[in-house]
Amino acid sequence: MFAYIVRRILYSVPILIGVNVLTFSLFFIVNSPDNMARSQLGEKHVTKETIENWKKEQGYDKPLFINVEEEGLASLTETIFFNKSIKLFMFEFGQSESGRDITNDVAQRMWPSLALALPTFVVGIWVNICVALMVIMFRGTPLDRGAVIIFVAMMSISYLFYIIGGQYLVAKTWRLVPISGFDLSAQMWRFLILPVVVGVVSGIGSGARLYRTFFIEEADKDYVRTAKAKGLSEVAILFHHILPNALIPILTGVVVVIPALFMGSLLMESFFGIPGLGSYMLDAIDSQDFAIVRSMVFIGSVLYILGLLLTDLSYTWADPRVRLN
Amino acid sequence: MPEVTFLDKNRQPVTADSEDLVYSRYLIRVNSQAHYQPHPAFAKDEKGNPLYLFDSEQLSEDFNTIADFKVTGSRPVHANDFIYQIKRLADPKLKSPMLGVMAQYIVGLSDLSKTLADVPRDNWVDLNDYSMEGLELIDERTFAITIYNRYPQFSYWLTMHFFAPIPPEADRFYHNPGFKQKNLTLDWYPIGSGAYMMTQNNPNSEIVLERNPNFRPDFFPSEGEPGDREKGFLNDAGKRLPFVDKAVFRLEKEVLPRWGKFLQGYYDRSGEHQSNTKNFFDQAFVVGDDGLELTPDLRSHELTLSRSVKPRVQYIAFNMRDPVVGGYSEKARKLRRALSIAYVEENYISIFHKGNALAAQGPIPPGITGYFEGEKGINPYVFDWVGGEAKRKSLGAARKLLAEAGYPNGRDANTGKPLKLYFDVQSQVAKTNSVLNWQRRQFESLGIQVEFRSTDWNRHREKLLSGNAQIFSHGWLADYPDPENFFILFYGPQSPLVCKCEGTNDPNYENAEFDRLFRRMREMPEGAERNTIVAKMVEMIRRDNVWLSAYHVFEYYLNNPWVYNTKRHGIAQNNLKYVRIEPKQRNEKIKQWNQPVIWPLVVGGVLVAAVFVPVFNAYRRRQKMKINH
Numbered sequence: 001m002f003a004y005i006v007r008r009i010l011y012s013v014p015i016l017i018g019v020n021v022l023t024f025s026l027f028f029i030v031n032s033p034d035n036m037a038r039s040q041l042g043e044k045h046v047t048k049e050t051i052e053n054w055k056k057e058q059g060y061d062k063p064l065f066i067n068v069e070e071e072g073l074a075s076l077t078e079t080i081f082f083n084k085s086i087k088l089f090m091f092e093f094g095q096s097e098s099g100r101d102i103t104n105d106v107a108q109r110m111w112p113s114l115a116l117a118l119p120t121f122v123v124g125i126w127v128n129i130c131v132a133l134m135v136i137m138f139r140g141t142p143l144d145r146g147a148v149i150i151f152v153a154m155m156s157i158s159y160l161f162y163i164i165g166g167q168y169l170v171a172k173t174w175r176l177v178p179i180s181g182f183d184l185s186a187q188m189w190r191f192l193i194l195p196v197v198v199g200v201v202s203g204i205g206s207g208a209r210l211y212r213t214f215f216i217e218e219a220d221k222d223y224v225r226t227a228k229a230k231g232l233s234e235v236a237i238l239f240h241h242i243l244p245n246a247l248i249p250i251l252t253g254v255v256v257v258i259p260a261l262f263m264g265s266l267l268m269e270s271f272f273g274i275p276g277l278g279s280y281m282l283d284a285i286d287s288q289d290f291a292i293v294r295s296m297v298f299i300g301s302v303l304y305i306l307g308l309l310l311t312d313l314s315y316t317w318a319d320p321r322v323r324l325n
Numbered sequence: 326m327p328e329v330t331f332l333d334k335n336r337q338p339v340t341a342d343s344e345d346l347v348y349s350r351y352l353i354r355v356n357s358q359a360h361y362q363p364h365p366a367f368a369k370d371e372k373g374n375p376l377y378l379f380d381s382e383q384l385s386e387d388f389n390t391i392a393d394f395k396v397t398g399s400r401p402v403h404a405n406d407f408i409y410q411i412k413r414l415a416d417p418k419l420k421s422p423m424l425g426v427m428a429q430y431i432v433g434l435s436d437l438s439k440t441l442a443d444v445p446r447d448n449w450v451d452l453n454d455y456s457m458e459g460l461e462l463i464d465e466r467t468f469a470i471t472i473y474n475r476y477p478q479f480s481y482w483l484t485m486h487f488f489a490p491i492p493p494e495a496d497r498f499y500h501n502p503g504f505k506q507k508n509l510t511l512d513w514y515p516i517g518s519g520a521y522m523m524t525q526n527n528p529n530s531e532i533v534l535e536r537n538p539n540f541r542p543d544f545f546p547s548e549g550e551p552g553d554r555e556k557g558f559l560n561d562a563g564k565r566l567p568f569v570d571k572a573v574f575r576l577e578k579e580v581l582p583r584w585g586k587f588l589q590g591y592y593d594r595s596g597e598h599q600s601n602t603k604n605f606f607d608q609a610f611v612v613g614d615d616g617l618e619l620t621p622d623l624r625s626h627e628l629t630l631s632r633s634v635k636p637r638v639q640y641i642a643f644n645m646r647d648p649v650v651g652g653y654s655e656k657a658r659k660l661r662r663a664l665s666i667a668y669v670e671e672n673y674i675s676i677f678h679k680g681n682a683l684a685a686q687g688p689i690p691p692g693i694t695g696y697f698e699g700e701k702g703i704n705p706y707v708f709d710w711v712g713g714e715a716k717r718k719s720l721g722a723a724r725k726l727l728a729e730a731g732y733p734n735g736r737d738a739n740t741g742k743p744l745k746l747y748f749d750v751q752s753q754v755a756k757t758n759s760v761l762n763w764q765r766r767q768f769e770s771l772g773i774q775v776e777f778r779s780t781d782w783n784r785h786r787e788k789l790l791s792g793n794a795q796i797f798s799h800g801w802l803a804d805y806p807d808p809e810n811f812f813i814l815f816y817g818p819q820s821p822l823v824c825k826c827e828g829t830n831d832p833n834y835e836n837a838e839f840d841r842l843f844r845r846m847r848e849m850p851e852g853a854e855r856n857t858i859v860a861k862m863v864e865m866i867r868r869d870n871v872w873l874s875a876y877h878v879f880e881y882y883l884n885n886p887w888v889y890n891t892k893r894h895g896i897a898q899n900n901l902k903y904v905r906i907e908p909k910q911r912n913e914k915i916k917q918w919n920q921p922v923i924w925p926l927v928v929g930g931v932l933v934a935a936v937f938v939p940v941f942n943a944y945r946r947r948q949k950m951k952i953n954h
Contacts, residue, residue, distance in 0.1 A: 030781070030783065031783060032783070035783040035786070038786065038827070040420075041420070041422035042422050043786075043827070044804070044829070045422065045423065045425070045426040045804075046422050046425065046827045047424075047425025047426065047826060047827070048425075048825070048826045048827070049424075049425050050420075050421075050422055050424055050425040051827070053417050053420060053424075054420045056417075057417065057418065057420050058420075095505075099510065099512060100508050100510075100513065101505065101506045101507065101508050103506070104506060104507055104508050105508070109529075134940065137944065138940075138943070143940070143943075164581060167581050167582060167585065168581065168585075169925075170925075171585065172581070172585040172588075172589075173922070174921065174922040174925050175589070175919045175920065175921045175922060176921050176922070176925075176926070178586075178591075179581070179582040179585045179586050179589070180577060180579075180582035180586065181575070181586075182530065233948060234944065234947070234948065270578045270579060271578075271579045271581075271582065272582070273530070273575065273576065273577055273578070273582060275527065275529045275530035275576075279529060279578070280529065283529060288783075
């Protein structure tokens with residue numbers, strides 16, 4: 001397995017380079033270093049010299065990919081791409097265009113993101129599995145069909161509707177919890193309960209429906225009939241037999257997102273005023289802060305690759321027959 | 326106020342109107358009671374040495390935020406601190422956006438910048454070690470700045486934040502090893518001597534200002550504008566400032582939470598809003614018999630409203646170098662005038678701003694020299710003065726002008742082809758279809774076709790810099806209340822095509838006489854002679870019809886009933902120290918307004934039970950079911 005993990009890590013290097021090239025190209029198709037300078041310095045009273053000085057100090061005064069004024073390897077290394085990208089692979093993110101240390105910012109902001117994403121994820125999975133198993137229990141009955149209709153309806157409703165509706169009803173009209181805000185203290189739960197509930201409820205439709213499909217596939221298999229014949233209760237059959245056997249497809253969709261929980265949610269953080277990494281990324285795009293954008297995309301890519309690797313490893317845990325080689 | 330003297334090339338005094346005038350010298354005396362906020366940069370050990378100076382990152386690893394420094398100190402503000410800050414403007418490492426502009430005025434700033442560019446940066450660079458020609462330290466409380474020529478508006482610049490004093494101790498403190506990696510920097514933890522000090526700076530979440538215990542004695546004014554006393558704005562006259570101990574500014578990106586929390590009383594003030602702010606404004610105001618009114622719901626909240634007109638103008642401009650709409654021939658002027666008459670800005674304001682803006686009669690907004698109310702203030706090329714009010718000229722007059730311009734009924738008189746114009750809009754501004762449709766109809770009223778070209782801000786800016794936009798919209802907020810700051814939008818050398826720079830003259834207006842008058846009025850002190858020149862310049866802009874249309878927006882602040890002294894200022898932003906809060910009233914109202922509604926929880930519980938009990942019963946029945954043979 002060790003060799004497999006090393007091989008997968010080595011595979012990730014060209015993927016990360018590719019992601020980096022793509023991010024870099026897309027960003028600079030839309031923004032030029034001059035645009036970035038204007039964005040940071042403001043529109044008024046900015047002279048050409050000031051812009052040139054900003055570019056020089058920030059390292060944006062070089063060519064993007066190839067420096068024709070240099071010879072040999074320097075024609076590749078004396079470029080914006082090389083200077084801005086190579087340190088990413090050493091996890092040195094440097095400073096944002098506004099002068100803040102990105103590593104420090106990420107380290108601070110990942111906790112609010114995690115505080116929201118982790119309970120939403122854990123409770124969401126648990127609720128979805130329970131609801132799907134409950135529906136399976138009544139497979140083929142009007143209850144099952146009604147539940148599927150409700151799932152599809154819930155899937156069809158925009159995520160924004162859940163957020164705005166939740167804020168309007170629960171927080172504004174009924175005044176049960178704060179509308180928005182965040183506090184890294186004992187009072188944190190007061191601010192998190194609504195976004196977590198909204199996140200869980202909005203995910204029930206798609207999650208429970210998907211898991212129901214996985215469980216139905218298992219419910220028709222021989223071992224389930226045998227369990228029933230042995231006289232096991234339906235709850236025991238569902239939780240002790242069907243659920244473990246349906247774990248592989250569930251893990252495929254679930255484990256991959258675990259590392260990315262750190263990255264936060266753009267919409268949730270924006271609406272609920274949570275100063276996490278989701279809003280960090282959004283603000284960086286707004287202010288054309290390439291240093292943050294490239295760092296966040298890089299971190300996102302690394303976490304996604306890590307998620308895929310963990311998914312593969314989780315298969316060996318869920319099904320001892322699986323061997324990674 | 327600074328004491329201004331004028332000097333010749335040999336630095337000998339001359340009169341203000343002397344032709345030998347080469348420099349202006351601003352003598353500034355620092356308030357003897359000004360004292361810095363408590364700050365660790367001033368903390369000292371028993372021997373009087375700075376307490377928090379470290380040789381390595383390891384020694385400073387226990388300090389991650391400014392609150393981790395338990396010992397603080399303070400000292401009076403010195404004249405050298407102002408000098409130090411001006412030198413910081415010159416430092417290319419700090420990338421000050423004001424360096425380019427200020428270097429045009431302050432003697433020696435540019436030279437110092439060149440010197441500092443070559444200084445090695447391994448450690449902190451003490452700017453006291455570098456002299457600058459235009460700066461003189463006279464004594465601990467007095468210094469002088471010398472600028473080129475005469476520039477009365479320099480006094481306005483001196484009030485801006487980038488001239489605030491910076492103690493060298495603070496600069497050195499923030500250059501401790503490892504501080505930058507922890508975001509312990511001067512720009513994120515500023516130091517000052519004002520009424521408040523920033524104790525938390527997290528723009529993505531909240532910024533906290535707390536009362537500066539060392540703030541100099543400052544008192545609420547006893548005089549105000551006419552009507553201020555009657556409105557209760559002077560009730561606190563003579564009282565020591567500031568009133569509020571702590572002010573928290575929270576970032577709310579979305580309208581619903583912001584508005585909801587304001588109405589629940591968790592925010593004292595609403596923040597600034599314009600009448601085209603979606604949702605927020607619509608929920609707060611209705612147009613009643615007497616104009617804009619708060620909705621009945623808000624009236625019961627006893628909210629108060631603060632309105633201000635900033636020295637600001639939103640405008641739609643012609644590119645004066647465009648072959649169709651640009652140029653200075655009488656025909657070109659007539660075409661532009663026809664379009665200006667047909668573009669009924671008052672309707673736009675009525676529909677999209679609920680009437681809360683003012684159609685501009687020229688480039689200068691209310692409150693600035695050169696703006697006039699009444700007949701004297703109207704743009705005679707677009708409006709007539711009828712029955713005591715400005716009335717837009719008729720569409721017939723616009724059609725006549727259009728025909729005289731060579732486009733009868735919107736068609737080229739020579740080719741017969743319809744006149745088609747191109748209007749550049751920024752996609753970020755997110756103009757709604759209703760706005761674009763309304764604008765299209767204004768052009769169509771003259772039989773002119775218009776095509777909107779939507780681009781993002783970067784492309785839009787590039788088009789303006791390269792002169793490739795035909796008609797475009799833009800805005801300008803003045804830096805200081807002087808007509809010069811609006812005329813610079815038309816000053817020839819500020820055209821991006823002329824200066825090859827980020828010029829302010831986006832329409833690329835060129836008028837040698839206007840430029841001459843601009844240079845003259847810029848150097849003149851306020852007075853009748855200057856006002857005459859200002860009036861002439863306004864007339865030139867109107868005659869040449871550089872802008873298709875323009876308006877000045879009213880801005881609103883809503884205040885909860887426990888907030889007092891809420892009067893707004895169009896330019897000054899440092900009015901927090903005047904605001905007073907009644908915390909007892911606030912606590913009572915918050916409690917009263919936020920009683921939780923419990924019944925939905927009960928109903929929810931009953932509903933869940935209504936679903937799960939039958940399900941559970943069905944499950945039990947199935948478990949007990951027996952197979953019958």
